[in-house]
Amino acid sequence: MILTSTARQKFLGQDLLWAQSKTANIPAMSQALTRTRFAPSPTGFLHLGNVRTALFNYLAARKFGGEFILRSEDTDAERSREEYLEALLADLSWLGLSWSAGPGHAGEPQQGSYRQSQRGTLYAEQFAKLEAGGHTYPCFCSPAELAVARKAQLAAGKPPRYLGTCRDLDGEARAERAASGRLATVRFKVGAGDSVRFQDLVRGSQRFQVADIGDFIIRRADGTPSFFFSNAVDDALMGITHVLRGEDHLSNTPRQILLLAALELPVPRYGHISMVVSDDGAPLSKRHGSTGLRELRSLGYLPLAICNHLARLGHVYEDPGFMSMEMLAKHFSLEKLGRSAARHDMAQLRHWQKEALHQFSEDDFVDWLLGKESPVREELSDLVPAKKAKEFALLVRDNVEISGDALHWAAQLCSEPMNFTAAAAEVLKAVDRSLIVAALELLDQHPDDFKALAAAVRQRTGQGGKNLFMPLRAALTGDTHGPEMARVYGFLGMPGARARLQQALALVGAGN
RNA sequence: GCUCCCUUCGUCUAGCGGUUCAGGACAUCGCCCUCUCAAGGCGGGAACACGGGUUCGAUUCCCGUAGGGAGCGCCA
Numbered sequence: 001m002i003l004t005s006t007a008r009q010k011f012l013g014q015d016l017l018w019a020q021s022k023t024a025n026i027p028a029m030s031q032a033l034t035r036t037r038f039a040p041s042p043t044g045f046l047h048l049g050n051v052r053t054a055l056f057n058y059l060a061a062r063k064f065g066g067e068f069i070l071r072s073e074d075t076d077a078e079r080s081r082e083e084y085l086e087a088l089l090a091d092l093s094w095l096g097l098s099w100s101a102g103p104g105h106a107g108e109p110q111q112g113s114y115r116q117s118q119r120g121t122l123y124a125e126q127f128a129k130l131e132a133g134g135h136t137y138p139c140f141c142s143p144a145e146l147a148v149a150r151k152a153q154l155a156a157g158k159p160p161r162y163l164g165t166c167r168d169l170d171g172e173a174r175a176e177r178a179a180s181g182r183l184a185t186v187r188f189k190v191g192a193g194d195s196v197r198f199q200d201l202v203r204g205s206q207r208f209q210v211a212d213i214g215d216f217i218i219r220r221a222d223g224t225p226s227f228f229f230s231n232a233v234d235d236a237l238m239g240i241t242h243v244l245r246g247e248d249h250l251s252n253t254p255r256q257i258l259l260l261a262a263l264e265l266p267v268p269r270y271g272h273i274s275m276v277v278s279d280d281g282a283p284l285s286k287r288h289g290s291t292g293l294r295e296l297r298s299l300g301y302l303p304l305a306i307c308n309h310l311a312r313l314g315h316v317y318e319d320p321g322f323m324s325m326e327m328l329a330k331h332f333s334l335e336k337l338g339r340s341a342a343r344h345d346m347a348q349l350r351h352w353q354k355e356a357l358h359q360f361s362e363d364d365f366v367d368w369l370l371g372k373e374s375p376v377r378e379e380l381s382d383l384v385p386a387k388k389a390k391e392f393a394l395l396v397r398d399n400v401e402i403s404g405d406a407l408h409w410a411a412q413l414c415s416e417p418m419n420f421t422a423a424a425a426e427v428l429k430a431v432d433r434s435l436i437v438a439a440l441e442l443l444d445q446h447p448d449d450f451k452a453l454a455a456a457v458r459q460r461t462g463q464g465g466k467n468l469f470m471p472l473r474a475a476l477t478g479d480t481h482g483p484e485m486a487r488v489y490g491f492l493g494m495p496g497a498r499a500r501l502q503q504a505l506a507l508v509g510a511g512n
Numbered sequence: 513g514c515u516c517c518c519u520u521c522g523u524c525u526a527g528c529g530g531u532u533c534a535g536g537a538c539a540u541c542g543c544c545c546u547c548u549c550a551a552g553g554c555g556g557g558a559a560c561a562c563g564g565g566u567u568c569g570a571u572u573c574c575c576g577u578a579g580g581g582a583g584c585g586c587c588a
Contacts, residue, residue: 039588040588041587041588043587043588073588075587075588076587076588078587079587079588139586142586143585143586146585146586147585150584150585153513153514154513154514155513156513157513157514158513158514159513159514159515159584160513160514160584160585161514161584183586185586203517203518206516206517208515208516209515212514212515212516212584213515213584214584216584216585217585217586219586220586221586222586224586226585226586226587226588227585227587227588228588231588246582247517247518247581247582248581248582248583248588249582249583249588250516250517250582250583251515251516251517251582251583251584252582252583252584272517274517274518274581275518275581275582277581279523281580283581309524312524312525312537313524314524314525316524316525316526318526318536320536320537320538321537338524338525339517339518340517340518340519340580340581341517341518341519341580341581342523342524342525343523343524344523344524345522345523345524345538345539347523347538347539348523348524348537348538348539350538350539351537351538351539352538354550354551358551398549398550398551399549399550401550454547464547465547466547466548467547468547469547469548470547470548472547473547473548474548477548479548479549480548480549481548481549481550482548482549482550483548483549483550484547484548484549485547485548486547
């Protein structure tokens with residue numbers, strides 16, 4: 001395809017616009033006009049890379065008082081599943097990313113559905129426009145034939161591009177092939193000898209040779225639109241102004257610009273953000289345990305912890321502190337987006353998790369650990385008596401980083417008989433029997449005052465400091481670290497403490 | 513194979529030719545606090561991939577090399 005001069009003018013005009021937008025950090029335009037989107041295909045669960053893309057789009061929209069919309073790219077009927085879509089929506093809203101329009105949203109807009117599988121009519125109109133403009137042709141090559149051609153090109157050291165076999169077929173030849181029952185795809189005619197330029201929001205000016213782009217399929221043999229087509233067309237039709245997407249789309253962008261130009265539809269500003277790789281440097285995949293949003297959620301990571309972590313992967317905030325979603329949006333800036341790939345580091349996420357927990361009030365914390373949303377709610381209720389649950393939660397608060405950690409403390413402090421960690425058993429083995437015996441005998445005199453008990457034991461045994469407290473801790477909690485002993489003692493209660501000391505006695509004195 | 517993108521402490525990154533023998537955060541190590549852990553305070557170690565240019569002067573600009581990544585699909 002040769003760009004018409006008006007189309008080219010348009011490009012130049014847009015180049016200018018984009019160049020400006022880069023320096024001005026998104027033009028004022030008409031503020032409310034900033035529309036971003038997240039357009040996943042419901043073929044699996046979200047991983048951190050997807051989530052970060054969604055987050056950036058959300059933050060950009062929110063910062064400029066615009067709209068963030070969701071679109072389900074479910075044109076692949078084979079792989080798309082309703083349950084994935086539902087999971088996606090649930091996970092995104094759990095994260096705190098709210099969208100103003102999307103699949104299943106009340107008040108579906110004038111343009112139609114936010115599921116591509118239901119936008120066939122709209123696509124048909126656009127296909128017709130393209131066909132009328134002479135931008136397309138049917139291609140009768142079979143997948144097998146194409147695969148062979150590709151292989152041959154690769155072997156010959158050539159780029160694997162469509163050869164154009166069906167491009168110049170005349171009407172007769174086409175009719176003949178169609179009559180023979182061969183199904184045709186529709187290809188977009190890409191012209192030669194020109195280049196496509198655009199100003200990438202994060203990578204600056206880009207230029208691709210049109211000659212390097214083969215005629216690509218925009219409609220599959222079954223009549224459904226291909227990604228290049230539906231994705232670009234929907235962005236235009238839905239009035240998307242800024243597309244922040246993965247770097248993997250960068251070299252495909254010229255195709256979409258060409259398409260949109262042929263359709264005379266508005267071209268959004270594109271920003272290609274770096275990829276996120278997992279902590280071992282491997283690319284993220286839909287079934288990568290530690291990088292799946294679902295997995296993190298079920299482990300007890302908090303939405304805001306994840307957002308703080310992700311927002312700083314490939315994006316810089318001057319303030320190194322924890323931020324609310326509002327602050328994340330307020331200080332989000334396209335100019336602060338980095339160009340190189342970022343590694344997801346669990347240690348960093350853990351830091352934000354601690355920060356997020358730190359922000360919690362007591363009630364928030366109790367609700368997080370024991371409430372309906374808690375992934376450990378049931379297991380905890382099996383271990384901790386309901387009436388002591390709240391006290392337990394507050395007791396272990398400083399020793400819990402993710403909800404699962406509470407399970408350890410529940411097991412240590414509530415199970416009967418009690419568990420001793422290896423370290424605690426070591427401590428008890430080395431301790432003098434008389435110390436535990438003394439504690440046992442003095443227990444009655446100090447039923448609810450650990451300090452007084454400790455003082456009494458100290459007086460009788462002559463042991464103090466670490467030598468006093470560590471054995472008592474090991475005996476009462478079965479562990480060598482944990483919450484403050486005075487609070488633990490209060491939680492255990494006198495009868496509980498007695499039972500525990502007696503159990504500990506069995507381990508004591510292995511040395512004497 | 514071709515095209516494009518990327519390359520500063522272990523990790524995320526600041527840096528947009530000199531005021532930086534490179535700053536912050538996380539992680540790590542040490543000390544303080546302390547009955548333990550955590551938190552908190554103080555302090556330490558730790559990086560400009562390599563080679564050429566350009567320049568009075570390069571982490572910063574240009575060109576190569578190496579390494580990593582992406583795209584070239586009737587996947588998205």
